[in-house]
Amino acid sequence: MAPAKTYPRIYRTTRRIPRGRVATYGQIAELSGLAGHARQVGYAMHALDSETNVPWHRVINAQGRVSLGDLAGRAQRALLENEGVVFDGSGKVDLARFRWRPRSR
DNA sequence: GCCAGGGCGCTAA
DNA sequence: ATTAGCGCCCTGG
Structure with missing residues (x-):
């Protein structure tokens, strides 16, 4: 059967995430119509x-x-911190503050 | 904090 | 064709 057109949509949505912000997998899925x-x-x-x-x-x-x-995780963390995203002691991000909020601005 | 179970779409074998 | 596994998410103990 034909290949899924899922990835392009996901990528498109992911590209919309502004610098210094994060999004959850579920959020991306929802915004992508998934x-x-x-x-x-x-x-x-x-x-x-x-x-x-x-x-x-x-x-x-x-x-x-x-x-x-560990490896990829801290790399990702470093990239985000470089954009201004803050991680707490448990290696978690405060979603209430850094979560990307599309269309609600 | 941990583990278990169900659900969804896709990929590799 | 089927099976198993995944950078998941949710609930529950």
Whole structure:
């Protein structure tokens, strides 16, 4: 069957995330018209290559935590901190403050 | 903080 | 065709 058109939508939505802001997988899914299928978003991120223009590091899970392991996790964290996003002692982001809010501004 | 279970779409074997 | 696994999310103990 024809390939899914899911990834392009996800990438498009992800690119809209402003610098210094983060979004959750579920949020991206919803904005991409894939409400409830957050898993696809995570999978799409993994499918990206190094030349991508998609800010995958701005996408984190619903707990405000980076879903990756140690290595990639701290790399992502470093990228976000470089943009002004703050992590607490547990390596979590305060979503109430840094979560991207589209259309509500 | 941890683990278990169900649900959704896609990929690899 | 089927199975299993995933950068998930939610609920519950």
